[in-house]
Amino acid sequence: MLVVGQAIFTDDIFEKHFVCDLLKCKGACCVEGDLGAPLEESEVGQIEANLEHILPYLSAEGKKVIEEEGFYMKDWEDDLSTTTIENRECVFAVYDKQHILHCGIEKAWKDGKSSFQKPISCHLYPLRVSKYGEYEALNYHQWKVCTPACDKGELLQVPVYQFLKNALVRKFGEDWYSQLEKQVKEKLK
Structure with missing residues (x-):
């Protein structure tokens, strides 16, 4: 230890x-699991502040969930996480032409549209x-x-x-x- x-x-x-191998796993960590990505409290405000710049990078399904349910939720232990699309992928996950999932938050950040890179829980995975x-x-x-x-x-x-x-x-x-x-x-x- x-x-x-x-x-x-x-x-x-x-x-x-x-070493992540997206060509083989297809970004399965953005789909698998009980909840969306864990969020720190400070990240909710950071995402909120950048949301208008992130939304254009998201799927229609992700945008709809965000509009109807918001982009985050509290679980049974009061922990925060992103919402999901039909209990599958994170609302911020987007498929590319090869059907590989990427983070819409990170795409906006890489393009200089957002000041928030992505949830630290995703970055640390x-x-x-x-x-x-x-x-x-x-x-x-x-x-x-x-x-x-x-x-x-x-x-x-x-x-x-x-x-x-x-x-x-x-x-x-x-x-x-x-x-x-x-x-x-x-x-x-």
Whole structure:
């Protein structure tokens, strides 16, 4: 186990390998599961502030759900998540011509139309965040839809934490990531 600042990780983040392979998984993580993408409270306001710039990137179905139900909901534990289209894909998920799902929020951000990149829970995937008091446990989530990503990560020898460098820096900062790298190097000695 590693503890870096207020974040706790299992050794999976440097022992396991992962590189998304969208051509094989087709963005299944945007569809599979019980709910939409987990949201932090601050992200609701950020999405709301950018929604008019994000909407043109979304499917007709996604826009309809947002119009009728909103773009987020609270679950039975009062946790926030994006709404879904008929309990399937996230309302912000859009299919391309190859039937691969992409994030409409991220597409708007990449085009310079939105200041919000995408929910941090999506950016950090395959890590799942659970809060324990002042600490956040980041656990490596393994499931069948990500088998191609595990295979590709193994082939390329990219540990989970390196694949997620940009997301981890976004969440915790550059200095924090440097501390993580030092701790991983110590563990691997």
